[in-house]
Amino acid sequence: MAGTSDAVAAAKRAAGYRAAEMVEDGMVIGLGTGSTVFYAIEALSGMIRDGISVTGVPTSYQTAMRAREYGVPLTTLDDNPVLDLAIDGADQIDPQHRMIKGRGAALTREKCVAAAAFRFIVVTDEAKIVPRLAGVVPVETLPFATKTAMAQLRGLGCRPFIREAVKKDGPVITDNGNFIVDCQFEEIPDPAALETAIAQIPGVIESGLFTRFAGNATIIVGAEKKCSVLTSADVVP
Ligand code: 5RP
16 A cells, blocks of 8 residues: 555644644644645644634645634634644655645744744654655745846756646646746755855845744654654754
8 A cells, every 4th residue: 555645645634643643732833735734624623622622723725624614712813823833745755844835825823833833743644754855845926026136046957847737728826816927946955055145136035945943843744653752853864
């Protein structure tokens, strides 16, 4: 079953449920976006039915809709600027616990919520653990300045493409009303320097490089039988 979609779903479910075990009564938590976070929401729903009180800050319309459907009360960063923890997925994680996120185009709110939280719980499966970050780095851009931003992104060594919608003509529009530029990098020798360089481009809202969370990140790598839990102590120097 290893590698099948059933096995991947089981691994994601195990990671999501393990993350929910880290949530305590009275916490206000960030809720990331994606299929692995979905399982954490499902688990939280059961815990709330059993009597604990948890409130979530959703990072996307998708997560807000799921949380409401599953009876998880919601709040905002305005009302709760400091969060006890945030639970989110990732697309790639390297041995230094630097990540690429944003397949679901929710990267900006995800980074805001992760930065507001004391602990960042990343729920993932083994396929996302990579020896080095490479490939597509999603970047949210202001539509007004997307073409000029793309020229500067190209200068950082990537091939940038505006992400196209699937069931809509034209570009993906993020929950913030912006575009996503998928930047194809053959290699990323210094992810932190690249994150900084991308952030300095006018018109860039945020990138999917999450290179500064290793200190407070707990990574739950789901597996059908037993999840592994990685902390800052497991970061490869
Ligand atoms: C959305 C994200 C997701 O967290 C990431 O793509 C992982 O998704 P999934 O849990 O479905 O594999 O960054 O913007």
